[in-house]
Amino acid sequence: MKAVVMAGGEGTRLRPMTANQPKPLLPVVNRPIMEHVLRLLNRHGFHDTVVTVQFLATLIRNYFGDGEEFDMNLHYVAEEVPLGTAGSVKNAEEQLAGEPFIVVSGDALTDIDLSDMVRFHRENGAMVTIGLKRVANPLEFGIIIVDDQGRVQRFLEKPTWGQVFSDTVNTGIYVMEPEVLQHVAENEVVDWSGDVFPALLEAGSPIYGYVTDGYWEDVGTHESYLRAQADVLSGKVDVEIDGFEMSPGVWVAEGAEVDPEAVLKGPLYIGDYAKVEPGAELREFTVLGSNAVVRSEAFLHRSVVHGNVYLGASTNLRGCVIGKNTDVMPGARVEEGTVVGEECVIESEAYLANDIKVYPFKTIEAGAVVNANVVWESRGQRSLFGPRGVSGLINVEITPELAVRLASAFATTLKKGTVVTTSRDVSRGARTLKRAVISALTAGAIDVHDLEVVPLPVARFHTSQSGIGGGIALRTSPGDPQSVDIVFFDESGADLSPAAQRKLERVFTRAEYRRAFPGEIAELSLPSRGIENYAYELLRCVDTSGVRESGMKVVIDCAGGTGALVLPSLLGRLGVDVLTLNNRLDEDSPTDTLAKQMRDLQHLGDLVSSSGADFGVRFEPVAERMSIVDENGELIDNERALLVVLDLVAAERGEGRVALPVTSTRVAEQVAGQYGVRVQWTPTAIDELTKAARADDIIFAADGRGGFMLPEFSRTSDGIAAFVRLLGLVSRTRLSLSQIDRRIPRSNLLRRSVPTPWAAKGAVMRAVVEAADDREIDTTDGVRIIEPDGSWALVLPDTSEAVTHVWAEGTDTDTAQRMLDEWGAVVEQAEE
Secondary structure, three states: OEEEEEEOOOOHHHOOOOOOOOHHHOEEOOEEHHHHHHHHHHHOOOOEEEEEEOOOHHHHHHHHOOOHHHOOEEEEEEOOOOOHHHHHHHOOHHHHOOOOEEEEEOOEEEOOOHHHHHHHHHHOOOOEEEEEEEOOOHHHOEEEEEOOOOEEEEEEEOOOHHHOOOOEEEEEEEEEOHHHHHHOOOOOOOOHHHHHHHHHHHOOOOEEEEEOOOOEEEOOOHHHHHHHHHHHHOOOOOOOOOOEEEEOOEEEOOOOEEOOOOEEOOOEEEOOOOEEOOOOEEOOOEEEOOOOEEOOOOEEEOOEEOOOOEEOOOOEEEOOEEOOOOEEOOOOEEOOOOEEOOOOEEOOOOEEOOOOEEOOOOEEOOOOEEOOOHHHHHOOOOOOOEOOEEEEEEOOOEOHHHHHHHHHHHHHOOOOOOEEEEEEOOOHHHHHHHHHHHHHHHHOOOEEEEEEEOOHHHHHHHHOOOOOOEEEEEEEOOOOOOEEEEEEEOOOOOEOOHHHHHHHHHHHHHOOOOOOOHHHOOOEEOOOOHHHHHHHHHHHHOOOOOHHHHOOEEEEEOOOOHHHHOHHHHHHHHOOEEEEEOOOOOOOOOOOOHHHHHHHHHHHHHHHHHHOOOEEEEEOOOOOOEEEEOOOOOEEOHHHHHHHHHHHHHHHHOOOEEEEEOOOOOHHHHHHHOOOOEEEEEOOOHHHHHHHHOOOOEEEEEOOOOOEEOOOOOOOOOHHHHHHHHHHHHHHOOOOHHHHHHHOOOOOEEEEEEEOOHHHHHHHHHHHHHHHOOOEEEOOOOEEEEOOOOOEEEEEEOOOOOEEEEEEEOOOHHHHHHHHHHHHHHHHHHOO
């Protein structure tokens, strides 16, 4: 059986280490990752191997040659352009001669028992056998469920936490029969997990999963790169270490010179012909490459130093990577998470703070302090984007410098000359950061339409107009006046999709920003009549018939936010008797705290009941969501408000579909169904709800947190439009809001949040699927377990916190509580 080693990847997440060398050549304990892979193949009898190459292919060919040094016969097949994981193997079809073959990634460290995997493949008569491994965080991999015999039932490529239904992931190691390649188109980009395997699974082909207990690490990030080094030194992975063990855990290669007065605390590795002078201290999990020099009094801990590196006296390295041919001069200090590319010079007494990336051929001047503040941004955040865009403390995590880099990255993802809107709330912090954003956008050849201070729905509305390519809005974080959110819009005014977020984050991480030539510096303009145009279009699209004739009286609370710029003039055109509260821009209180919100809602309720108003509404400061008070002054909580508005919309329309997140009560199906309206359940992510709302037959959407979408006007959450729609609905019905609320069945929906370490989330979701046994499950978002009587429980990992949420709804409160306790216990036990 032949082997195929895929070695064409660029390894973009590992830059700057991979800026000038392909990922398979990155050294792990002084040997390229791909060399460890080839030695594993050789141990299991795979001597005839095809290597697929694309990025910097010549470097791989030059290093490995024809394979004679490794007792192997290597053939190289080059791709002119990237063809994907399956396309690259198809490109090598002639070399495989119509025989079964094994596919292994050239940039993953593993000691999987390939012989046993081949045996498993043959015994099961499989067309494809996929190597599987259980991991703590499955988000970056394809997750797979197999039955008791190992046959694949379902898989999903690179899920979100809400889609995780297992912690068993695809390792990219496959045993295949030759006919599999008949399902791969020639000279096209084709992926195994995304294209070929789903088609084979649907066709009923025998695809099996081989779950390995062996070691496997996808060396795709700087953290995993350092972890792989530590695992080799700790003996967690069975690979050859080129050297002899001078003392327990201290490996020294041929020709290395280590002074007896040097302090060595293993496990660690010293490469061939390296030199360690007296007084130098090398601590745990340090790796020195070939010909590295460590001068006296230098200190290294958990650091990886590539070949031909010079470390001057009294240098201090902790948890960092130093690229080959780099000089680190005396007294320099390099901190955790920092990566220095090849052929750099770090001059004496320079300081590189945490998580800095220095690209190849750069010089850091003597005494310089290199600190781009990324140390603060990375803490407590597993990715750049959170549920509300990019969020953090003003001038600590979110600084003007960061705003410039984010806006520059956004500009780089767009074509030159694209028009982007900018806007903000009333806070001074948002105002300062918006100025930085505008400068970066125009410097990146992006024309800016600055809307200045407007409600978030108005900013989304203008961004969705023809000729606009996106937008950036800055707002104070809900509930935290010390923090700010930077929200990015696409051309429709919706939040960026996860794919667009990843694209922006890649540019941001690499710091590869586009700069305009002098003649291309873009324009800043301040569009006039923005709020008037929004109000005009809103009244044109939303049915307000009957409002003027009804003589309605309402009380509204603008919460001192930007809604105060729109609502008074808008309501004047509608002819409604209005009592307005907090109708001003309050810079000192740009967001809601829970205490302020409850106090204002109580005051709103008192005014509604005492004035005899039909109802009252309080907007959040950016007017994206609203809370509703009925004619008796009683607050209608968000869940009931969703049902009340749904009842009104469905009764009036009488057909179509409504989009609601899976966490909403199933009473919504009863409410909608009595009018012939169907419910489409969506994942909880706001971009998924927005995407669903774009369908032509969707008449209404809501997020269950006070956010409503009216497709006839906007496909994004808009509190102002929802309020205008509610005015029209109430004016045309003879029922009050409390009467509508009373006729809707009560729901028995309970919720609990269970603290869950990040490393345990995958195992938790696997345990939930296993505990469901033969009960019906739904994996629209998280895992929803459905009982025969219609009761259900939903287990959903949080995307930004170390928490797993559990919802349960039953036919009565006791049933809901029992299910909540049952599945909460499953989550708690799985993480132990």
